[in-house]
Amino acid sequence: MIPEIGxxxxxxxxxxxxxxxxxxxxxxxxxxxxWVAMAKPTARAQLLFMSIAFACLVISFLDSDxxxxxxxxxxxxxxxxxxxxxxxWGAHEGSLLLWGLILSVWAALVxxxxxxxxxxxxARVLSVMGMIGVGFLLFMLLTSNPFExxxxxxxxxxxxxxxxxxxxxxxxxxxxxxxxVGFSVAFAxxxxxxxxxxxxxxxxxxxxPWTNVAWVFLTIGIALGSWWxxxxxxxxxxWFWDPVENASLMPWLVGTALxxxxxxxxxxxxxxxxxxxxxxxxxxxxxxxxxxxRSGVLTSVHAFASDPERGLFILIFLVxxxxxxxxxxxxxxxKLRSTGTFSVISREVGLLVNNVVLVAMTATVLLGTLYPLxxxxxxxxxxxxxxxxFNTLSLPLGIVLFSAMGFGLFLRWKKDKPERLFAKVRWVxxxxxxxxxxxPILFMESFTVKAALGVFLASWVSLTALLxxxxxxxxxxxxxxxxxxxxxxxxxxxxxxxxxxxxxxxSVEKDVRLDKGETYEMAGYLFAFNGVEKVQGPNYIAQRGxxxxxxxxxxxxxxxxxxxNYGQGTMPMTEAGIDGGFFRDLFVALGEPLGEQAWSxxxxxxxxxxxxxxxxxxxxxxxxxxxxxxRYRMVRRRSQKLTPKQSDALxxxxxxxxxxx
Amino acid sequence: xxxGAIIPLVIFAVLVAFLAIGLGLKPREVPSPFIDKAVxxxxxxxxxxxxQTISPxxxxxxxxxxxxxxxxxxxxxxxxxxxxxxIRTEKVPVLGLNYKDEPSDAKKWLAALGNxxxxxxxxxxGKAGIDLGVYGVPETFVVDxxxxxxxxxxxxxxxxTVRDTLLPLILKLREEQG
Numbered sequence: 001m002i003p004e005i006g007x008x009x010x011x012x013x014x015x016x017x018x019x020x021x022x023x024x025x026x027x028x029x030x031x032x033x034x035w036v037a038m039a040k041p042t043a044r045a046q047l048l049f050m051s052i053a054f055a056c057l058v059i060s061f062l063d064s065d066x067x068x069x070x071x072x073x074x075x076x077x078x079x080x081x082x083x084x085x086x087x088x089w090g091a092h093e094g095s096l097l098l099w100g101l102i103l104s105v106w107a108a109l110v111x112x113x114x115x116x117x118x119x120x121x122x123a124r125v126l127s128v129m130g131m132i133g134v135g136f137l138l139f140m141l142l143t144s145n146p147f148e149x150x151x152x153x154x155x156x157x158x159x160x161x162x163x164x165x166x167x168x169x170x171x172x173x174x175x176x177x178x179x180x181v182g183f184s185v186a187f188a189x190x191x192x193x194x195x196x197x198x199x200x201x202x203x204x205x206x207x208x209p210w211t212n213v214a215w216v217f218l219t220i221g222i223a224l225g226s227w228w229x230x231x232x233x234x235x236x237x238x239w240f241w242d243p244v245e246n247a248s249l250m251p252w253l254v255g256t257a258l259x260x261x262x263x264x265x266x267x268x269x270x271x272x273x274x275x276x277x278x279x280x281x282x283x284x285x286x287x288x289x290x291x292x293x294r295s296g297v298l299t300s301v302h303a304f305a306s307d308p309e310r311g312l313f314i315l316i317f318l319v320x321x322x323x324x325x326x327x328x329x330x331x332x333x334x335k336l337r338s339t340g341t342f343s344v345i346s347r348e349v350g351l352l353v354n355n356v357v358l359v360a361m362t363a364t365v366l367l368g369t370l371y372p373l374x375x376x377x378x379x380x381x382x383x384x385x386x387x388x389x390f391n392t393l394s395l396p397l398g399i400v401l402f403s404a405m406g407f408g409l410f411l412r413w414k415k416d417k418p419e420r421l422f423a424k425v426r427w428v429x430x431x432x433x434x435x436x437x438x439x440p441i442l443f444m445e446s447f448t449v450k451a452a453l454g455v456f457l458a459s460w461v462s463l464t465a466l467l468x469x470x471x472x473x474x475x476x477x478x479x480x481x482x483x484x485x486x487x488x489x490x491x492x493x494x495x496x497x498x499x500x501x502x503x504x505x506x507s508v509e510k511d512v513r514l515d516k517g518e519t520y521e522m523a524g525y526l527f528a529f530n531g532v533e534k535v536q537g538p539n540y541i542a543q544r545g546x547x548x549x550x551x552x553x554x555x556x557x558x559x560x561x562x563x564x565n566y567g568q569g570t571m572p573m574t575e576a577g578i579d580g581g582f583f584r585d586l587f588v589a590l591g592e593p594l595g596e597q598a599w600s601x602x603x604x605x606x607x608x609x610x611x612x613x614x615x616x617x618x619x620x621x622x623x624x625x626x627x628x629x630x631r632y633r634m635v636r637r638r639s640q641k642l643t644p645k646q647s648d649a650l651x652x653x654x655x656x657x658x659x660x661x
Numbered sequence: 662x663x664x665g666a667i668i669p670l671v672i673f674a675v676l677v678a679f680l681a682i683g684l685g686l687k688p689r690e691v692p693s694p695f696i697d698k699a700v701x702x703x704x705x706x707x708x709x710x711x712x713q714t715i716s717p718x719x720x721x722x723x724x725x726x727x728x729x730x731x732x733x734x735x736x737x738x739x740x741x742x743x744x745x746x747x748i749r750t751e752k753v754p755v756l757g758l759n760y761k762d763e764p765s766d767a768k769k770w771l772a773a774l775g776n777x778x779x780x781x782x783x784x785x786x787g788k789a790g791i792d793l794g795v796y797g798v799p800e801t802f803v804v805d806x807x808x809x810x811x812x813x814x815x816x817x818x819x820x821x822t823v824r825d826t827l828l829p830l831i832l833k834l835r836e837e838q839g
Contacts, residue, residue, distance in 0.1 A: 273666070277669060280669075284673075291680065311684045312684055315677065315680055315681060315684065318677070318680075319677055322673055323670070323673065323674075323677075326669050326670040326673055327670060329666060329669065329670070330666045330667040330669075330670050331666075332666075333665075333666035334666050370676075370679065373679060373680070373683045374679055376683070377679050377682040377683055572735055572738075592733050592735075594766075595766070
């Protein structure tokens, strides 16, 4: 019964989405205020029915209702409750349902926090979001229905991919989707603004907090995924340039560019068409990511359950969404005139550098990700593009970006003098250089240019951010949140850069064979292997090793790396033993048994690796603070003072204006 | 600027064309140059019977499989149960190629999991593996009555592989003239 309710709720959601995508926008054309007013209630009803559908699937999982094919394929009675819930989005059908649910959450939020937006604009925005919803609901109902029944009903289900049975990964997809789908808001605003033919500062101001929040979720999602890969895959890496990782990185890069470009559009009325294009790209790349993950076009460790038929559907959807928005762009953009003028040294140009570099990075990643496909499609063979390509190209781009980041904060709008700028930052520049030389010499075993460069850029970016906060000349408690947000996000980026460069330069990694009772010394630590024992987990059997780590006779940590077997023909999973810290991680992974008591072990000493994710946390905090700056709330409060009648009148005149325009 | 506005659309169209072609491709299937070629000749010591050797010529005249495995290979453990059941029920003669492995480890591994192989050849230094173009373990080759390789499975054999590929192929090959 419950699966049928869920299925029915999905069908109703589709019908509502159709109404939401047709009537409000038609209303703006035919000047029908009632149709325009349908935007809000339909968006909220959409959320209601998507929630019902999602709840039904969760209940089916909690009940272990194996008459539902999707439940039977991805869960069994032995799984802990948390993984029964996370199994809901552990595979294709449920991921789509989550995607749709999150889309409706964003649309409902837009409908609630829309007090400063004209009814016409809102109708267009919500209609565009409704159209995206129609696409995803059709996709779900036609090719990937999560509520499909299974007969005969199996007594026991299969299991969730053991890789996904992990707390970090349980929340990674929802975060990532909040980010991906969140960009649909900026996208919808951009399309709505283009439809209206008016790309003024207002649309940029509306889109800014939404873009920030989406970007924050995406940052958290990517960081969680990378952190998970680090401790779960068992070989100490944290980024693999895998197509699916790249698929999440590209919207992030463009989203970062969009955040900065929106600032120019709002404050200086420049970069108008460029900003619109970035908003389209950010969401298009999110859709492309979905296509790449779900179609099996590229080989990837992540390509769970890929299927060309579904791929075709997403491709058609992609063509409709991106194609039509780019056509609209091609029609509208030539008429847009950016009114703001600026000279070569100005904040506009600083942000332009930011945008150009970030887009170049995105293009690099896109090309590298799709290159195997291009070559294969041209019949020139099968190749794969590896980390050397990505690392080689992103390094120089990163250097340009981070150098500009420090100056950018101090640049004035319109026109600035290089002398003024240099006078401001010269002490910081000197200090950053000193730190860059001292850190590798004092704290690391050797000096390398690359590490010094990384430390220099990190210190430069973070010190300029601090100087900038201090320069504001106000008490830190009275500063606008946007200032804090920008500074903290920049410092977060610096922390991540420092983490990446020091970890990649100074990590020590050893594959050793140890007998029970043997020891191995590495990076000043003594690793003693106390053998392996069998342990029974809730739904797996594990080989658990014990390694006692000491330093100069002093106990540091006892680690228990595991190899887990979840049965049912799944691959054994590695659970690394990690002693984490602010300055270093000690990381031990079990390899293979090599005889009676001996095992191959992989030992790592990774300095400041946690800074990579700490930085991401700071970036998220910064983005979040900036999204809640007073400026955005002011708009809302001002319009709240209007009586309902007034705001209706306002909406009506707005409709007329837009239509006559 | 006027003409420039159409550039994103053009780039997107090219991208879509490639993605559409990509849907019809199968990136995971790396073609083996050994398909439809004779099994390379080798003569290797047997794992279980010391002093004896085995070569593909010994299996000529029947449809058989060659399975590359090693005790150090995790995926081999994963495919072992499926593969063993298939071998047992269909009575397919299988030559196991113990690839770059310590014979003592291999024996222990087989003792623990069961030995489905008719013959096991020890390829200690991996030379036969090179001749077969092995680039990952496990790999499974299907050889017809004339000693020609007809199919290759890269990676572990799953239930689906048996049902959709191996079983129909073996039945078909058995019908063919030797």
